[in-house]
Amino acid sequence: MAVIGSIIDGKYEILKLIGRGGMSKVYLAMDKRLNKQWAVKEIEKTSREKSSNEVVIQSAIAEANLIKKLDHPALPRIVDIIDREDVIFVIMDYIEGEPLDKIIDEYGAQPQELVIEWAKQLCEVLDYLHTRQPSIIYRDMKPANVMLKPDGNLKLIDFGIAREFKEQNLADTVSLGTKGYAAPEQFGGKGQTDPRTDVYCLGVTLYHLVTGHNPSEPPYELYPIRNWNPNLSGGLEKIILKCTQLNPEDRYQSCAELLYALDHYEEVDDVYREKQKSKLRKFGLVTGAAFICLFAGVFGQGMKVRTDNTDYNRYIQLAERATSEEGKIDYYVNAIDIKPTANEAYMGLIKTFRDDLNFSIEEEQILMKKINPHLSSLRENEDYADLAFEIGKIYWYYYGYGKNELSDNQVTRMKSSVQWFDDVLQHSSVDEDYYEMAAIYQSIGQFNEEINIHVQEASDKGMYMPYWDDLKGLINLVSTNQEENEIVNLELYKLTMFSIETYARKFKSDGVEESDIRAVFEEVKNSTEQLPVTTDKTEEMKNDIMGRISTAEKAIDNAYRQ
Incomplete structure (x- = not known):
């Protein structure tokens, strides 16, 4: 088992555990050469059930080799496979976001229009897999295997039971799939899985997303979606029913065909058709x-x-x-x-x-x-910048997306707020009280949005001094504004400590003086200690910052000792 703080293969530092399965664990790791975060999947080779373990190991290796051949924005990348005597480490993209099953668990059925947009994205990535040579059949489409990223795009994960399609095979050799989502042909003796299998699984996934009813739980039956919610589209209902036909010949024959249907789902809606007829009848009366x-x-x-x-x-x-x-x-x-x-x-x-x-x-x-339907008109208002500033701040400090017990979402919040602070700068004058603060928020958010790309391209030199100046400027602005609440102060102190921990060496190489960084460190440390907190959440935040102090100070020592 990997130990937090240990370094794998001389470059991947294990930061924390972010997930676990039966015989595998997933860690968040930092590539010390590239200063980039990766996910590290650890599969132990030793197990009480040796035969079962062999299947897991071979499946993991097959999954890694399969993904390494693929190149699509909705698929994770495998960048390294480290095979040791007792364990295998698979180094892959760290995907920031939430699996769709957690979103359903927390918020229930998702809005129809949003589900349709997700369906289109999933159709595109499945069609990409199906058009490889040979075709790749995913076979495990379900909400738990789809990650929603902060930018609204999806990533398909877990290729453990994907397979390459073999035309000469009459049937699959192994029955694999998730009960409730899997197509009938996935359970042996009913034919070989092919692209239409993924059409079925996607149809069941859409059913779950738009109704909130898990097909793996009672009543174990796929009712028409309007049985649960009469306001849903009849067109979408027909699409899902066609996707989930028991006979593959009765389904959409490809994801490209399904994508076309989704693009025109309103045209097969019975309500839509009746409206079109009604419009013709009413035209004469209206005139x-x-x-x-x-x-x-x-x-x-x-x-x-x-x-x-x-x-x-x-x-x-x-x-x-x-x-x-x-x-x-x-x-x-x-x-x-x-x-x-x-x-x-x-x-x-x-x-x-x-x-x-x-x-x-x-x-x-x-x-x-x-807001979105009226954004263009709102931007024409004289006071739009006031609204954009408040939207930017609520994303920066309070956005809950991607936050859980194992992962803070501070970077996600900053990235989500950047567009709104951009709007503030474009629609306000430098005389506005909040203009300077918006400019700093925008600059810090943009730094965190772009830094990993620049690190990978080795073009990050010179970015750290302006970022450091922005942090100091924001500390100064917040400290002089007595109206800012405790969570604003604490989030800023946490960001500063995190930045010192992560970029102390980079700050030094860009010319930040040791006396300067230590002065800011002491100011943040003392301000955190003296800040009174009034809620459980802010007390937890304060304790978290105090727990970072020794690590941040050690990072300064290590960076400036030479």
């Missing part, structure tokens, strides 16, 4: 009534504006007086629906999301569903 409505509309528009303003203000007041978070959110959303290009309701909604110190994925979906 005849248009003249009458024109006069009424001019008068009515003035009255509507007056009514809208009254209703908007009423919902804002109701939201401010509401005692429950759900009530506040509902009132602010109603206000936004009335005036979608006014700032006030958005600001109230953001404050509500921030009050519990966690901006969840579900809350993000609520906010973005309201």
Whole structure:
């Protein structure tokens, strides 16, 4: 078993355990040469069940060799395989994000439009696998094997039971797959698995995502999706039903064919078709009534504006007086629906999301569903920069995506906020109070977004001094603003300690003086010790920072001892 802090093959430093299976563990590791994080999959060769262990080992080696031949943005890369006497280490891309099964467990059924976009991405990567020579059949599509990255894109993981298609085979030699998701032909004696097998598994995965009902649990049956939610699309229902036909001949015959159907799912929706017919019937009536409505509309528009303003203000007041978070959110959303290009309701909604110190994925979906359709119009407002600044800050400090017991998501939060601070700089003047802070947030976020690429390309020299100056500038701005809450201070102190731990040598090579880095270290250390905390979350954050102090100080000593 790898030990935290140990170095594998002279270059991969084990940082922490991030996952485990029956005979394998996955660690987060740092490549000390490239300063890049990798995932290290450890498979032990010793086991009480020797025959079972041999299968796992051979499967792991086959999986690694299979992935090494592939090149697709939705697939992980294998960069190294280290075979030792008692263990195998497979070095692969570290994928930051959450598996879709955890998202379903936490938030339930996902929005239909989002599931369709995910389905298209999965169709594309499966079609890539199927069009290799020979074809590769994935055979284990399910939410647990799909990672959602912070940028919204998906990664397909775990190729343990993938196989190359052999035309001469009449049937698979081994029955493999996850019960509930696997196609009938995966269970032996029912034919060889082929691309249509993955179509079936993907159909079941879409069923789970859009309904929230796990096919591996009771009632163990795939009902039409509108049985669970009548508001879902009839077109999507027909697509999923076709994907999950027991006979492969009755399914879509390729993922390319399925992708086309997904691109046109509304056209096979029975409601959609009825609407098209209804439009033709109504056209004549509408034309005849248009003249009458024109006069009424001019008068009515003035009255509507007056009514809208009254209703908007009423919902804002109701939201401010509401005692429950759900009530506040509902009132602010109603206000936004009335005036979608006014700032006030958005600001109230953001404050509500921030009050519990966690901006969840579900809350993000609520906010973005309201903002995105009107973003172009919002950007034309004089006060749009105020809104963009608050959105950037809620991502920077409170975004919950990717955070768990084993992994902090600070870098994810910074990356997610960059676009909003970009907007602040583009839509405000340098005279605004927050302009300087937004510029620093944007610069720090961009550094963390790009640094790994520059390290790999050996073009990172010169990037660390500006980053250090940004950190000092942000510390100065936050320390002089008495209105900033404790979590803002603590997140900044944590980022500073992390940066010293990680980049002390780089800071030195870029010209940061030892006296300078030690002065900032002492300031952050003392400020953390003296900062009063009022919640369990901030107390935990404070303890985490205090636990980093010795490591950060040792990093300074090691960097400047020569």
